[in-house]
Amino acid sequence: MAKIKTLDDLRKLRDSLRTDMNIRENSEHPDRVVQVRVAMSTCGITSGAKETMDFFVSELKKRQINAVVTQTGCMSYCYAEPTVEITLPGQHPVVFGNVDNKKADELIESYIKKGELVDGIIPINHIEVDQNNRRI
């Protein structure tokens, strides 16, 4: 396969993805997909939040879990960065603190795969964001 060079080559990926049932399902039913949001505040970034986000993106794909991973702004839990909010389909969002790669691995295996709660939950009032991923 030729090396990816220009954005035009994205058409080929698009066409192959169009036949992927999972992806179609996700865009039509976003509530059925696991949502992972990683806080990307200054504290979060200096504590490794970007690495945590990259870990979720590649590991969820490797472990074939249907999920959307995005970053979000400051969730204000500076004492517990990196913080990650996970919303399982049909459930309330849960925020976890001190999520390094090791903790992220545990969260994928226990909480995302089996719904088993893991240590380090930050009890909060529900954080609301609008459809553009910004806090209300």
Place this chain on the structure above:
Amino acid sequence: MRLKNYKMKELSLHILDIMENSVSGGASRIEVNITIDKINDLLAIQVIDNGRGMNSETLANVTDPFFTTRTTRKIGMGISLLKQQAEQTGGEFTIKSELGKGTEVNASFSLNNIDRQPLGDIAGVIVNTATSYSDIDFVMNLGTAEGNFHFSSYDAREILDEMPMNSPEVILWLKELIQTNMTDLKIVN
């Protein structure tokens, strides 16, 4: 408050941080320009947004780490960390803003200075952010003596059509696109 680390390990993390400021500022377009000029020993980073901007009072305080417009916390360290980094490596830092128009952050570094952090994962930072905010257009321009590379999330979304940009396949593909082009431009850390 306990910060585990007072320093961003890579310049890309500063860019990530400033982009998040632009998002918070309500920008619908965020432009990142990176220039590498080996002849003049210069690495220049610029983040321009069309967010709500700042008035002169806020602008005067923005480089103070203990100043923030957030109501949930009392500290805003990102800008002051970047300013410190630029100045410590023999570079410069400026920030311009106009209420209702937007903000422009400029940070320059001496390419060869021993204290200059590595560039880091530019592709990752741009793609992670662009795919997280579907209503914001992200533009990145890389300029070196070897040539230029232009990336636009708007163009990517046009091509993707109804397909979402935040599927892992697309995220990884876009990162590879940017990385490949950076390698072609001989951009190393």
